[in-house]
Amino acid sequence: MLRPRYCFCILCAALAAALAVVLANMSPPSARAADQPGTKAPAAKAPAAKAPAGPVSFINDVAPILKESCFGCHGAKNPKGKLDMTRYTSLRHGGTKDDPIADGKPDDSYIIDVLTATGKKRMPPIDSGEALPKDKINLISRWIKEGAKLDANIKKDADLLRELRVRWQPPAPLAAYPFPVTITALAFTPDNKKLVVGGHHELNVFDPSTGKLEKRIRTRARRAMAMVFLPDGKLAVAGGRPGEEGDVRIYNIDGGKPTKVEAGVTYLDGVSDPGVMVKQLLDADDEVLCLALSADGKKLASGGCDRMVTVFDLSAGYDKVTTEASIENHADWVFSVAFSADGKQLYTSSRDKTAKVWDLATKESVLTFSAHQNTVYGVAVKADGKAGYSVGEDNQLRMWNTTGNNAGKPIRNVGAHGKAVLKLVAVPKKPMLITCSADGTVKVWNDNLGAVRSLTGFTDHVYAVAASPDGNLVAGGAFNGEVRVWNLADGKLVKDFNASPGLKVAAAPKK
Numbered sequence: 001m002l003r004p005r006y007c008f009c010i011l012c013a014a015l016a017a018a019l020a021v022v023l024a025n026m027s028p029p030s031a032r033a034a035d036q037p038g039t040k041a042p043a044a045k046a047p048a049a050k051a052p053a054g055p056v057s058f059i060n061d062v063a064p065i066l067k068e069s070c071f072g073c074h075g076a077k078n079p080k081g082k083l084d085m086t087r088y089t090s091l092r093h094g095g096t097k098d099d100p101i102a103d104g105k106p107d108d109s110y111i112i113d114v115l116t117a118t119g120k121k122r123m124p125p126i127d128s129g130e131a132l133p134k135d136k137i138n139l140i141s142r143w144i145k146e147g148a149k150l151d152a153n154i155k156k157d158a159d160l161l162r163e164l165r166v167r168w169q170p171p172a173p174l175a176a177y178p179f180p181v182t183i184t185a186l187a188f189t190p191d192n193k194k195l196v197v198g199g200h201h202e203l204n205v206f207d208p209s210t211g212k213l214e215k216r217i218r219t220r221a222r223r224a225m226a227m228v229f230l231p232d233g234k235l236a237v238a239g240g241r242p243g244e245e246g247d248v249r250i251y252n253i254d255g256g257k258p259t260k261v262e263a264g265v266t267y268l269d270g271v272s273d274p275g276v277m278v279k280q281l282l283d284a285d286d287e288v289l290c291l292a293l294s295a296d297g298k299k300l301a302s303g304g305c306d307r308m309v310t311v312f313d314l315s316a317g318y319d320k321v322t323t324e325a326s327i328e329n330h331a332d333w334v335f336s337v338a339f340s341a342d343g344k345q346l347y348t349s350s351r352d353k354t355a356k357v358w359d360l361a362t363k364e365s366v367l368t369f370s371a372h373q374n375t376v377y378g379v380a381v382k383a384d385g386k387a388g389y390s391v392g393e394d395n396q397l398r399m400w401n402t403t404g405n406n407a408g409k410p411i412r413n414v415g416a417h418g419k420a421v422l423k424l425v426a427v428p429k430k431p432m433l434i435t436c437s438a439d440g441t442v443k444v445w446n447d448n449l450g451a452v453r454s455l456t457g458f459t460d461h462v463y464a465v466a467a468s469p470d471g472n473l474v475a476g477g478a479f480n481g482e483v484r485v486w487n488l489a490d491g492k493l494v495k496d497f498n499a500s501p502g503l504k505v506a507a508a509p510k511k
């Protein structure tokens with residue numbers, strides 16, 4: 001999802017500079033192209049290490065440095081030099097060499113040797129980036145000098161990524177957004193009357209007929225990447241913080257105790273009110289990008305940046321959710337999941353340029369569809385289970401066989417959009433599909449890929465699209481916070497609004 005959309009005129013440069021100042025001062029949300037799935041953020045200049053006044057803490061001071069600069073190569077899977085730094089025990093065990101740390105003696109510690117080396121021995125390796133800044137090396141030295149101890153409240157073999165994660169606290173909610181929020185997920189409520197839109201560390205509930213904001217539900221996740229309502233009316237949300245953590249949580253958007261009601265907006269706390277955040281199903285090391293519910297409402301599937309596909313069995317209730325399958329077979333991020341009508345198969349798509357079909361009984365892949373030859377952002381299944389649909393970076397909507405000798409063979413494809421097709425949604429109760437694209441349009445298709453209608457008016461990339469459960473309304477959400485709601489039957493615009501609460505500044509100018 002590259003976004004070659006920036007203009008280099010003086011006005012835009014000035015605005016960009018002004019925006020940069022605003023963002024720098026505001027602890028910004030994800031309103032940056034580089035933050036979107038599909039583009040890895042360029043390595044940001046890391047903040048200087050704060051030297052603690054008291055003893056250096058391993059988990060608070062040292063581990064964040066190792067995570068930032070070393071875990072990429074010295075992680076739990078295939079660590080370089082056989083040195084896994086993601087647990088205190090494995091760090092102290094050493095790799096091909098001994099323990100790189102000599103308690104109390106930084107000068108005798110191999111880790112300090114490699115950090116301060118100037119030649120080939122230097123870590124991180126010279127060809128992979130800058131040396132650690134002096135203040136960080138000094139901090140690690142001081143920790144070693146003070147005895148290289150692990151903090152008392154942590155188990156020696158604890159996963160440090162997890163320990164760092166649980167120490168992180170979501171920021172206080174923004175009263176008014178100083179920037180437009182990028183909409184990466186939205187969903188209609190089961191009664192078709194409200195629209196839940198992902199915000200910055202929150203879920204915002206709007207009346208789609210008026211655009212009025214009615215409820216703000218604070219969340220730990222920085223952004224919601226996918227939402228699906230469960231049969232009992234609770235909302236499953238997947239998301240997280242890019243590169244930091246991922247989650248699937250279940251919210252009761254009508255539960256808990258409001259923290260306040262102000263100007264007609266009800267505020268709920270989905271971080272610590274157990275009446276609102278009912279259950280966490282998944283805790284991952286990176287963002288969870290997609291969700292799907294089986295037709296019988298008993299199974300929920302997720303997939304994400306850690307390449308994992310997880311299927312939860314919800315049939316025994318939230319207290320007894322079990323993981324039915326954990327499938328790790330895509331070579332890259334999993335962007336979408338969809339169940340076959342009978343719930344026996346799961347369709348997935350990935351940045352590894354394939355869509356796959358899984359037999360959930362054997363947990364084996366039964367089909368791989370590779371025609372996109374580029375990132376596949378969305379999959380859907382034909383109601384009769386005989387065909388799959390997929391969309392991707394190649395701008396195409398493709399339909400392919402899933403049964404018999406022709407399984408995996410293309411049926412037809414359409415150049416659906418002028419740019420990458422970012423989402424694909426099957427319309428409930430109707431043999432129709434909806435796509436949205438970086439070209440700023442939302443399109444409706446019949447189940448043979450005949451064009452039904454093109455819904456326009458967005459001025460930015462459309463990242464999210466949803467149909468109401470009764471199949472009558474379509475809503476799209478864009479990079480610049482715009483939401484547009486249409487009647488599916490005649491394509492008439494019902495309402496458009498910006499879903500960034502309290503946004504005052506105008507959205508970025510269009511070229």
Ligand code: HEC
Binds near residue numbers: 096098100115124132
């Ligand atoms: C881009 C990948 C990369 C990064 C990032 C990286 N390392 Fe390494 N590291 C390596 C490789 C490759 C080796 C093996 C070198 C060898 O065997 O000659 C290694 C080996 C080591 C060893 C020796 C392990 C042993 O027992 O053989 C230490 C200690 C080490 N690295 C420390 C660090 C620290 C500390 C950081 C972070 C500041 C870091 N590395 C970041 C690639 C990396």
